[in-house]
Amino acid sequence: MSEVIKTATRDAYGKALAELGAINDKILVLDADLSAATKTGVFKAAFPERFINVGIAESNLMCVAGGLSTVGFTVFASSFAMFAAGRAFEQVRNTIGYPGLNVKIGATHAGISVGEDGASHQCCEDIGLMRTIPGMVIINPADDIEARAAVFAAAEYVGPVYMRFGRLAVPRINNEDYKFEIGKAVKLKDGDDLTIIATGLMVSRAIEASEILSEAGINARVLNIHTIKPIDREAVIAAAKETGAIVTAEEHSIIGGLGAAVAEVVSETVPVPVLRVGVNDTFGCSGPGAELLDVFGLNAENIAARAKEALKMK
């Protein structure tokens, strides 16, 4: 078996922007002094005249992006998730969301796996924040292939999109010929005992969890929900109907994120147990990103354990 390729989704983001810039001269990329980290620097190197650095001013970043979009540009605005969704929330809500402007927010360094920088930079609230904005599309890619596809799909889509990328290198789970569609869940493995619904870097861990469960004779379906809003209601309802129990897995607070979105759909349609694996309403801490995922229970073992609990509740 060939070695698993590991890439951070932020790297795929930067490369995809440069690729997109070459075929679409209406693409502008804005950053707030983090272009080396967000990887928008890759675009900057290729198209310096279409890269704008606003400096350390995320509120201004989002509103300048909004203004540029009204002149006919497709604008990507980048910072860390903490500042893009956190600090600039109200600018995103009022100046991008409310008028429905064609701005794509590329938020990197999302979640606990930011690592050593610690809690101030580990944003586990961004999906929840963005989900409350009417009309906002939220995409949380699982690997580099999906991240690239998300960037191209976001550029094609007219309206605000929030994309969530990670700092940590994560295993590739998709093939080169992977077809991505905004709002469409991907069934990675079929099963009828329960469904694991995962997003972002937790998708590969959900696959591992299904293998652990399989050894115990439990047949888990695995769904990759890359688009958290609009959520693929059909796939969630089918999972509830056909498997009778759900475990969600995300590198985000258990409040407001994927788990919440899934529970909202399930409780109003086919009420079945929904157990959430995520950051349990707590701040992060410093440490190597990969280790922190274990510290916070964001691993296959914990997903498998929660799956067994969910099965008992059926």
Add this chain to the structure above:
Amino acid sequence: MDANVIKQLKITACKVRIGIIEGVYNAKSGHPGGSLSAADILTYLYFYRMNIDPNNPAMQDRDRLVLSKGHIAPVLYSVLAHRGFFPVESLKTLRKCDSFLQGHPSMKLTPGVDMSTGSLGQGLSVAAGMALGAKLSGKSFKTYAILGDGEIQEGQIWEAAMFASAKGLDSLTAVVDNNNLQIDGTLTEVNSPYPIPEKFEAFGWNVVEIDAHDFEEIHAAFENAAACSGKPTAIIAKSVKGKGVSFMENNYKWHGAAPNTEQYETAMNELKAALAELEA
């Protein structure tokens, strides 16, 4: 400026003020004070300065205006209505459930509104984005931002001021409607942003100070801005809050309050008398 042109602008500004009072009175809420203080400048922009077409509000190369102090929507609506973007009669629907005239401007609902605003401090950044967009796409349109003097207490205004200057956005002109009053009292009582011209100068802007109700000075300021190369221009416009309605002038209580029927009639009588005098 030609005396006849000034006379016509004064007449139009008076009609615009009548529209403001009509809207706010019918809505039983809204912001008359700052609407009245900015009425002359917005009249000048939409009736004299800006390249716009009421029959084609989304015209690609039109000049843009961002009403960063979005609460003075009544003056923007009144100007747009009188300019022919929609019927003047519709001003009476301001703030009603099924109206296209929201309490704060919505670009999706109202023809001629270039940006949705209302949350203070964001409009100058948006206008800077538009001006940068013009520069990057080789277009010659101008972008105007209307700021409140209290609004410049918002930190984001200074993020935008730094940005617009650093990027040399000379097609951008910001007007600070300096009526010296905000919701809780005078600017100095609340948290003084003075001296305002020096602050913009320190941020690298071309600065002009004018009387916000003198069309000669207004015209000269925008001519100055148009001639300035390499820098954005800030026009610090000394204005009277509530201008044109005697009992509203210089009284912060009229920042966000609607007149009752008696007050409405007094205001309308004053404005109609002023209009009759101008038209005589």
